[in-house]
Amino acid sequence: MHFFCKCGFRFSDAGDSIPYKARILADQDVKELVEILEYGEQPHNDDLELFAPACDLIEKSIFQCPECGRLYVEDNDYSFLQFVPCEDAQPSEEVNKHLLISVHGNRWRGFLYGDWKNPKPEYSEHKGYIEPMVNMQFDNLCFDNYTDFEDRYYELFDELVKKDVIEYSALRVNGVKKHTWSRD
Ligand SMILES: [Zn+2]
Incomplete structure (x- = not known):
């Protein structure tokens, strides 16, 4: 829906x-x-x-x-x-626009996904996307250079593990899992 x-x-x-x-x-x-x-x-x-x-x-x-x-x-x-x-x-638009997040707020544990597809699929604007499913804001997570994409994925991974806000992380390159991590 x-x-x-x-x-x-x-x-x-x-x-x-x-x-x-x-x-x-x-x-x-x-x-x-x-x-x-x-x-x-x-x-x-x-x-x-x-x-x-x-x-x-x-x-x-x-x-x-x-x-x-x-x-x-x-x-x-x-x-x-x-x-x-x-x-x-x-x-007014000057209001909290994240009223419905978890009661754990920024400490809610989510996921980190990185997905790279080369050649770029027709439906997609970029080759690589990183999606942190956490209650924090990150910009510019679309990539067309693989090294930039992979570096940023591991940088974010280290940051989110250190903050203890993810349960699971996965990096997929052309459909193959290159990196996975689970909290337990
Ligand atoms: Zn709206």
Whole structure:
């Protein structure tokens, strides 16, 4: 699923750990979730599924545009209600545009991916891309020179491991894994 913000930003709902998406747990449903977790904690013989009923409680999503800060809250009929950020009742873009990141904030552990394809595929603007899935901002991670690409990947890898903010890292060159690392 994807949709466009009023400002043009493209929201994509594909994949995990999307930094601009969160799930809504209604306060009215907290008790039910706690009961499911407590039940799972007790020794039991029932072949009861706990995962699905827990997921059903957090099915509604909320998205925030990282460009303009607009919020899109899922309605009960799978449409989205749009909210424009305001300060003193006036629309304002000077707001936190990362409201929906993990409760662990900058310490949330994500992933680092580097991908190099030569020759450059038609759908791609550059040969190499580095994607740090962490709650930190990095610029200029598109490459057309392999040495620059690889140097930057290992530089970022060292930095993110040192900061203890990644679980996994992988460098792919023409579809072959050249480097992988996992925290455990
Ligand atoms: Zn926007």
